Amino acid sequence: MLKSEPFEVTLANKQSIILPEAIAHLFLKNDHKRVKVVVTFKEQSINYHGALIPKKNGLCVMYFSNEKQKALGIFMNDYFEMQLFEDQSKYGVDMPEELDAVLMSDHEAYTIFEALTPGRQRSIIYTIKRYKSTQTRVDKAILLTENLKRGITDPKLWLKQF
Known part of the structure; x- marks a missing residue:
């Protein structure tokens, strides 16, 4: 498995x-635009999945949300440690x-989900992940898959009841 040294x-x-540049290039030359990330700051760490975003000027950036910054107590001008891993x-x-579980129990919904672009699949996953309650996740997953089967492709309508 490809991984960087902490930096x-x-x-x-x-x-x-x-x-x-050297770290970004290591992953991009091996066609790994999606990575697992470990960020450490003041003995606290978080793990998440991220995307390497090459820019025209040769730089490579990665988004790091305000939510993640707040979780670690990071502010502008703070230096923190990061390590990248191949996303498998x-x-x-x-x-x-x-x-x-919902997709495995509904072959039609699973087939539709698998036919979506990787970005659209991640959007659906993030839509369900944002709910904390297990029961809410199940309910929203069922509603979302039923809407996919109805042909609803607009993310704004995925969780609407019709």
Whole structure:
């Protein structure tokens, strides 16, 4: 499995980090645009999935949300440690158990889901992951898959009842 050595970074702006060229190149040359990330600051750490975003000027950036910054207590001008790992997950993000169970129990919904673009699949996964309650995740996954089967492709309508 491809992984970087831990490296030190700081925020480039409110929600992004400029990655060291050698590290970004290591992953991009091996066609890994999605990575698993471990960020450590003051003995606290978080793990998440991220995307490497090459820019025209040769730089490579990665988004780092305000939510993640707040969880670690990171502010502008703080330096923190980051390490990247090859993302070996099927969808580029961890699949919630509830959505996986609903898709496994509904072949038609699973087939539609698998035919979607990887970005659209991740959007659906994130839509379900944002709910904390297991029961809410199940309910929303069922509603979302029923809407997919109805042909609803607009993310704004995925969780609407018709």
